[in-house]
Amino acid sequence: MQKSDNQVKYLKLMEHLKQEILLGRIKPGEQIPSENVLAETMSLSRHTVRKAISLLVNEGYLYTEHGRGTFCLDRSRKRNDSRNIGVITTYISEYIFPKVIQGIDSVLSSNGYSIMLKNTNNNTNKEAVCLEDVLQKNVEGLIIEPTKSALYSENMEFYEALDNHRIPYIFIHGFYQQLENKSHIILDDAKGMYSAVEYLTKLGHKKIVGIFKADDVQGVERHNGYAKAIADAGMSYNPDDVIWFHTEDRVVKPYNMVKRFLEENREVDAIACYNDQIAFRVYELLTGLGVKVPEDISLVGFDDSYFSANCPVKITTVRHPKEKLGEEAAEILLEMIKDNDYLKNPVQKVVIPELIIKESCIKR
């Protein structure tokens, strides 16, 4: 019993010290408290303290100078020629990101870099695990698709740690409001959706239902574009015409709501969807209910993905540059890595997407 108790104690101390180092609270070259002081302040035996420190020396977090004490190792040199770039995505299998990664990979591999791939499943706690993991690896920089970017992020200490360790990072697709002064490359989602809804109003549609994702910045911005286009057409924005969904209810809510709108005999001229995936499923639902697209209801999507191309009625959509966006993110990051002043020179690029008119909308 005694033994396993001590085991837990030294592992706990190790974890504590490692965390302090990873988060940059103990800085490279900084001396850590002596064994005596640690033993006393943490109420541990000197044996336990010695074991934890010797393991952290082995793992490359600390080094000991005989007669002087124990210090935090500067891992930056090892990191700085690792030729590894971390890529943190929300989903691996979702329909847009594989092509973005392909773009990232083509630029990085032709510059001799490798991708360290991490996946948050759009879960904030998993993002924390990914960031902590990456801080332990030798990466020279990071490309991050933020997790539930419309919400307040609780992972700020990890982003500060990246700055403390001078690991440059760039957000892609969206960014946290708390980090709006950091580098990012995003689509102008509001302008993209504006052009789609403006097109619908010009076709004479009056009742335009919007379906948007509530927990990422893209969803919020696309909704803003929708609302502005409605207002600019001299129509009044009605919150009841908007269907919001979250990551967790994405598989059922949008379709149940559209179905209910139809069952309630509400007037619907057109539906503007968060993306092509939603638009495709709405198409299937409408067709199954005997409602014709575009004769009865016009439909627009977003992203110009295979869902738009594979739909029996090709879906009018907004172009997402996919590979190109990944390439540009990688190029900007490589520049940041070379720039000693990257923290003072954030690169913020906004790509304006164009409307791609296909077959899913007609004049009213």
Next chain:
Amino acid sequence: MQKSDNQVKYLKLMEHLKQEILLGRIKPGEQIPSENVLAETMSLSRHTVRKAISLLVNEGYLYTEHGRGTFCLDRSRKRNDSRNIGVITTYISEYIFPKVIQGIDSVLSSNGYSIMLKNTNNNTNKEAVCLEDVLQKNVEGLIIEPTKSALYSENMEFYEALDNHRIPYIFIHGFYQQLENKSHIILDDAKGMYSAVEYLTKLGHKKIVGIFKADDVQGVERHNGYAKAIADAGMSYNPDDVIWFHTEDRVVKPYNMVKRFLEENREVDAIACYNDQIAFRVYELLTGLGVKVPEDISLVGFDDSYFSANCPVKITTVRHPKEKLGEEAAEILLEMIKDNDYLKNPVQKVVIPELIIKESCIKR
């Protein structure tokens, strides 16, 4: 001139020694020839030799013991607790692999591992670059989707190097005939296609066209299953009923050939396709030509992918376990990493896929 000449010379010597170490021809702990001997045999100045060696010491490939000589560093300890796994794919954006990677990632990340992602674009030379890159990184093991696996691989020296460095690897989806005694996890592609074509023959189809990919093992095996099912039904196999395509002509050839068959008024009852992606495009082609699926021609695919699900007539297909296959590959690799005798105990798993009957075939 003198200077840049010398620069090229020491870089060349560095590259040469690095290659010998990476390929395992110079082994950990092995002494390399003295500066004098290297200078003499390679016709270089001692200065050039010294510079190359000192840079390789800096990069962690060699170490020098004063008075004894220069030796090859054993990088295995650093590698063995890196918690990195290399994943080499043929395409990132193709329709099956993202889900397989998701399966791999879920097992690896819950075991504290990270993915180092590499992409060959199904090009043998790029596979060589990926393998050489991975040999320079600290990875504990590799999951590899082979590139053009039906062809003779010219990258054997890299696979031998993986063995020399005791980095376990497992092939997924296919394997090279030259490495058939190594670990792999694959689908029984022949049995999968057999069940699809047997189903077509039982529906009364006589003229069954097959479309197969020629340069990967899956294509060859699926063709074998097709041929056996035809023979077992008491019909005669006709090579003219088979359309072969290669990576390079995949976007045009299968469809041009089907079109030509129809223009020549050849009798076609059914078409068995290499995968759902091909089946979907064939469906589009047939529909465009006014040929009805399944009334005029029955159609089967392979992989049970979104192409089958998204087709207006859902395509009868063969199930690919995707995430599950990735999970199992990762689990096997983690066991191999723990097993000191993994080279003697290859794990070879074959998953038998089942037929999924949907809407694209009817009785003749």
